[in-house]
Amino acid sequence: MAVKAHRVGMEVSIAVSHAVQLARAEAIAAYPITPQTHIVEHLSSLVANGDLEAEFVNVESEHSAMSACIGMSATGARTYTATSSQGLALMNEILFIASAMRLPVVMTVANRALSGPLSIWNDHGDIMAARDIGWIQIFVENGQEAFDHSIMAFKIAEHYKVLLPTIINLDGFILSHVVEAMEFLDQETVDSFLPAYHPRFSLDPKHPVTMGAFAMPEVYTEVKMSHQMALVNSYERIQKVWDEFGDLTGRRYKPVESYRTKGAKVLLLTMGCLSEVAEEAVDQMRDAGLAVGLLKLRLWRPFPFEALRAAVGGTELLVVIDRALSLGGAAGPVLAEVRSAFYPMASRPQIVGYVIGLGGRDIPPETFKEVVAQAQAEAQQGPTAEYHIFGVRG
Amino acid sequence: MEKFGVAQSQKFDTYASRLLPREEYFTSGHRSCQGCGEALAVRWVCKAIGKDAIIAHATGCMEIVSSGWPQSAWMHPWIHVAFENTAAVASGVESGLKILARKGKLKGPMPKVVAMGGDGATTDIGLQALSGAMERGHNFTYICWDNEAYMNTGIQRSSSTPYGAMTTTTPPGKMSIGQHTQKKNMMAIAVAHKVPYVATASPSYLFDLYFKVRKAIETPGPAYIHVLSVCPTGWRSATDLSVRLGRLAVETGVFPLYEVVDGKYRMTVEVPKLRPVKDYLKPQGRFRHLREKELNFIQRYTLAQYELLLKKCESPYPEFPTVPLDEEPQEG
Numbered sequence: 001m002a003v004k005a006h007r008v009g010m011e012v013s014i015a016v017s018h019a020v021q022l023a024r025a026e027a028i029a030a031y032p033i034t035p036q037t038h039i040v041e042h043l044s045s046l047v048a049n050g051d052l053e054a055e056f057v058n059v060e061s062e063h064s065a066m067s068a069c070i071g072m073s074a075t076g077a078r079t080y081t082a083t084s085s086q087g088l089a090l091m092n093e094i095l096f097i098a099s100a101m102r103l104p105v106v107m108t109v110a111n112r113a114l115s116g117p118l119s120i121w122n123d124h125g126d127i128m129a130a131r132d133i134g135w136i137q138i139f140v141e142n143g144q145e146a147f148d149h150s151i152m153a154f155k156i157a158e159h160y161k162v163l164l165p166t167i168i169n170l171d172g173f174i175l176s177h178v179v180e181a182m183e184f185l186d187q188e189t190v191d192s193f194l195p196a197y198h199p200r201f202s203l204d205p206k207h208p209v210t211m212g213a214f215a216m217p218e219v220y221t222e223v224k225m226s227h228q229m230a231l232v233n234s235y236e237r238i239q240k241v242w243d244e245f246g247d248l249t250g251r252r253y254k255p256v257e258s259y260r261t262k263g264a265k266v267l268l269l270t271m272g273c274l275s276e277v278a279e280e281a282v283d284q285m286r287d288a289g290l291a292v293g294l295l296k297l298r299l300w301r302p303f304p305f306e307a308l309r310a311a312v313g314g315t316e317l318l319v320v321i322d323r324a325l326s327l328g329g330a331a332g333p334v335l336a337e338v339r340s341a342f343y344p345m346a347s348r349p350q351i352v353g354y355v356i357g358l359g360g361r362d363i364p365p366e367t368f369k370e371v372v373a374q375a376q377a378e379a380q381q382g383p384t385a386e387y388h389i390f391g392v393r394g
Numbered sequence: 395m396e397k398f399g400v401a402q403s404q405k406f407d408t409y410a411s412r413l414l415p416r417e418e419y420f421t422s423g424h425r426s427c428q429g430c431g432e433a434l435a436v437r438w439v440c441k442a443i444g445k446d447a448i449i450a451h452a453t454g455c456m457e458i459v460s461s462g463w464p465q466s467a468w469m470h471p472w473i474h475v476a477f478e479n480t481a482a483v484a485s486g487v488e489s490g491l492k493i494l495a496r497k498g499k500l501k502g503p504m505p506k507v508v509a510m511g512g513d514g515a516t517t518d519i520g521l522q523a524l525s526g527a528m529e530r531g532h533n534f535t536y537i538c539w540d541n542e543a544y545m546n547t548g549i550q551r552s553s554s555t556p557y558g559a560m561t562t563t564t565p566p567g568k569m570s571i572g573q574h575t576q577k578k579n580m581m582a583i584a585v586a587h588k589v590p591y592v593a594t595a596s597p598s599y600l601f602d603l604y605f606k607v608r609k610a611i612e613t614p615g616p617a618y619i620h621v622l623s624v625c626p627t628g629w630r631s632a633t634d635l636s637v638r639l640g641r642l643a644v645e646t647g648v649f650p651l652y653e654v655v656d657g658k659y660r661m662t663v664e665v666p667k668l669r670p671v672k673d674y675l676k677p678q679g680r681f682r683h684l685r686e687k688e689l690n691f692i693q694r695y696t697l698a699q700y701e702l703l704l705k706k707c708e709s710p711y712p713e714f715p716t717v718p719l720d721e722e723p724q725e726g
Contacts, residue, residue: 026493029486053497055489060526064482067523070475071450071486077493079486097475203448203471203487205505210466212474219463 005183005249012143013038013176015184016108016168019150020080021052022190025106027077029057029068033087034120035172036110040082062087066094066105073103074211076202078154081105084172085112085126092130098165099134100227101211104157104197105165107135108150111272111323112172113359121360122172124272127300128324128333134227136166136234137301139271143180145298146170148251151190156241158197162234169300173360175273185249193248235302255304256311257296260286264293266317266372267349271297271334274321274363281368292372297334305341312342318349319375322387323357331387350379353387367391414604415441424467425459429633431624431640432456432539435597436510439537439621440470442607446503448491450484452511452520453477455546456539471505478519481527481536484509488532506611507534513554514544517578528587528616535610535617538580541625549628553578556648557695558688559680561628566683576695584618585654588714591617593653593662598624598640602651602662609653622649630679642674647700657712659703671696 008015017039020028028047030040046052055072059065065081073079083091088109098105113119114126127137136156140146149168157166170176185193201209215223239255246252259275260282261267270278275296285292295311295318297304312318322332330336335353342348352375357363371390378384419440426433436456443449449472451457457474460467475483488507494500509527511520516538524536543561544550551561555573560566564573584592591613595603603621610617622643624636631639643649644663648671651663671693675681684692706713 026497027486027490029489053493055493057485057489057530059482059485060522060529064479064485064523064526067475067479067482068486068489071473071483071488072490073486074473075448075487075490075494076499077490079490093476094479101475203473203505205446205448205471206502208469208471210461210468210472213461213463213466214458214474215463 005185005189007181008184009179009181010143011038011177011179012146012170013110014042015143015147015182016150016170017042017046018184019147021046022185022187023078023151023154023194024196025052025054025078025080027055027057027069027072027079028081029059029065029072030081031059031062031065031083031087033062033084035112035176036082036084036087036108038176039108039110062091063094066091066098069105070094070098070101070103073105074101074203076197076199078158078197079103079105080107082108082110084110085114088126088130089114092133095130095133095135097212100223102163102230103165104154104163106150106153106157106168107165108168108170110170110172110176119359120172122174123358123360124169124323125325125358127167127169128326131301131333134164134231135301136162136164136231136238137169138167139169139298139300140175141273141275141296141298142175143178143182144251145253146175147182147184148245148249148253151185151194152241152245154197155194156234156238159237160200162230162237164230164234169272171273183249189248193245231302235299235304238299253298254307255297255299256307257298258311259294259296261293261295261311261315263291264315265291266319266376267293267295267312267315268319268321268368268372269295269297269334269338270321271300272323274323274357277363277365278321278368281365284365285369285372290372303337303341308338308341309345312349314347315349317375317379318351319372320351320353321371322353322355325355325358325389335387352378352383354390355387356390361391414600415444417441417445419443419445419469420460421467421469423465425462426455427627427633429626429636431597431622431636432541433459434636435539435603435621435623438597438600438603439607442604443470443506443508443611447506447508447611448487449473450475450480450487450507450509452480452515454512454515454539455541456510456512458546477515479523480509480511480515480520481524484534484536485527485530485532488534507532508611509534509536511538512546513538513540513542514552516540517554517580518552525583525587528584528589528618531615533615535607535619537607538618538620539623540620541623541628542577543628545625545628554580558684558692560683561680571688572683580620581618581654585657585713587616588657589616589618590614590656591653593618594620594622594649594651596622596640596644596649596651598637599644599651599663606653606662628680630682631677635677639674639677642669645669646671646674647696648674650700650703652703652707654713656716657714659706659709659713661704661707668697668700
């Protein structure tokens with residue numbers, strides 16, 4: 001490793017706020033919501049103590065948080081916020097506008113179940129309800145990934161060929177509030193990696209521009225198409241930034257990570273910090289002689305279709321894990337995407353989907369073993385349902 | 395600052411209009427209706443703001459008529475995001491400028507930040523964002539274009555629609571006289587936030603409007619201006635009567651022109667003898683269903699409200715205390 005790094009033990013939320021500090025975020029607007037609070041609390045104290053030169057605006061709602069972020073980013077300031085669950089739902093309207101206006105706001109979402117019933121605990125229902133907002137969306141698995149991505153996200157979002165806001169999904173409580181050992185980077189290294197943000201257009205009386213003009217039917221579709229192209233094309237830049245970061249730190253990232261997939265007949269597919277539990281389960285199943293491997297989906301938007309197909313290869317059975325529901329629909333959001341990715345393929349695995357871990361339901365390695373056993377039975381007898389909600393009592 | 399009363403302002407076109415800026419920042423070619431009082435107000439407010447300013451605008455009539463891509467009537471840097479969040483967007487713009495200036499990235503004078511929105515965007519759906527921005531004390535001016543209903547969507551009532559007015563969602567009928575609630579007092583709400591400069595204004599009194607905007611943008615911290623914007627389309631009035639109706643609103647006491655500086659109320663256009671409200675209501679089709687009974691009620695209510703306002707102007711007590719900065723506890 002070429003850079004100076006030091007190992008620290010720290011709560012992941014605090015580490016994220018230090019990463020945002022190292023990234024020299026200039027403007028922050030945030031509203032408190034469990035379990036995002038430790039991130040913004042710590043950022044406030046960094047600003048209050050003069051350790052981060054930034055404007056911190058304590059807005060009166062998440063709707064205003066995202067609105068203020070748009071205003072901040074439009075002036076050319078490097079802008080950050082964090083939220084969760086109901087907060088993400090409240091800012092939903094403005095999320096679409098931030099991406100359509102191509103403003104590179106970076107946001108951490110401490111994933112939490114949506115109400116009702118009210119639940120402060122973890123699942124992916126919040127971000128899946130905001131799936132189509134046109135932002136880059138990345139899931140992290142542990143504290144180190146959360147720290148690294150909180151720096152890389154700015155570099156990805158602000159690149160002139162990308163200019164898209166970016167969400168880092170961090171599982172609430174079970175990751176956000178966990179104390180982990182992480183490799184920190186020093187300021188010099190981060191500065192060399194992440195240059196200052198210089199937008200081509202900003203709100204400047206010397207060069208006045210109109211931002212947020214409305215579109216008639218003649219151009220609306222074209223604007224949406226250019227947004228779609230920007231998001232799809234950001235894939236290449238995301239991988240470049242990951243590679244550059246890998247060269248710098250030795251920590252390499254890919255849109256789809258494979259774990260013990262060699263020779264696997266069954267592949268599990270997970271997102272977020274559940275992947276660490278799944279690794280444990282895969283180890284135990286491998287020890288028991290089962291040919292089970294794991295795919296970890298890191299990049300959710302733009303969806304890595306090719307990388308996923310390549311990672312699945314010729315596996316016979318793919319077991320997709322969702323932590324969110326699409327009530328009344330054909331599948332959980334991840335399952336729907338994965339099925340869609342394989343439908344046009346001449347040869348494709350059998351795909352079985354399970355929804356687990358809603359509203360903070362604990363998932364031990366045994367759950368994955370049971371899921372794999374059930375999926376194998378289902379694969380043999382043929383589908384019995386569009387997808388399964390696992391472990392429902394009563 | 396000079397006081398421009400009724401007498402002076404009536405002569406403005408004969409002697410002083412030359413002194414006002416010739417630069418146009420809200421340019422022709424926009425698609426507002428004929429006789430739009432709001433477009434007139436926007437044009438003069440933009441002149442008063444001057445070049446070094448950034449405008450955040452809410453969704454609404456003025457946004458729709460002026461910013462259809464690829465055209466724009468705005469010569470200022472201008473941002474529109476949504477309907478209910480303009481004050482929050484302006485908070486963000488002001489904060490962004492502040493940190494860029496502090497870090498030496500912003501060269502030249504600090505641009506003024508101005509937020510604009512209609513009465514729906516201000517008194518209804520955007521009230522929370524506005525309350526938050528005023529409470530936080532951002533250095534910005536908020537201007538409400540009050541045409542007294544959701545005109546852009548087709549004349550639906552807002553909390554700023556006056557008593558008795560017909561709108562498409564408060565139609566008069568056997569069981570209804572139209573809008574049955576009184577107009578929300580946004581100025582009092584702004585004053586309750588200890589906003590140091592609050593004013594009403596009208597494009598029918600251009601000098602009064604012009605200098606109020608100047609005062610507002612020069613006031614450190616938040617400022618709020620509520621501009622009555624005559625809407626011939628929604629008010630069912632003749633398009634050549636817009637300026638006249640703006641005058642009549644003031645002359646009848648329906649929309650008094652005043653300012654509240656550091657919590658102290660002051661009439662800026664004094665009306666020696668109020669005209670009967672009928673003079674204002676009669677040219678407007680939205681009030682034509684009203685009977686003598688309701689007209690009398692509106693007359694009595696208008697006078698009572700006006701009296702209260704005069705009492706506030708006479709009061710030696712400000713609405714909130716102001717403590718000079720050097721008496722505030724020091725940081726550290």
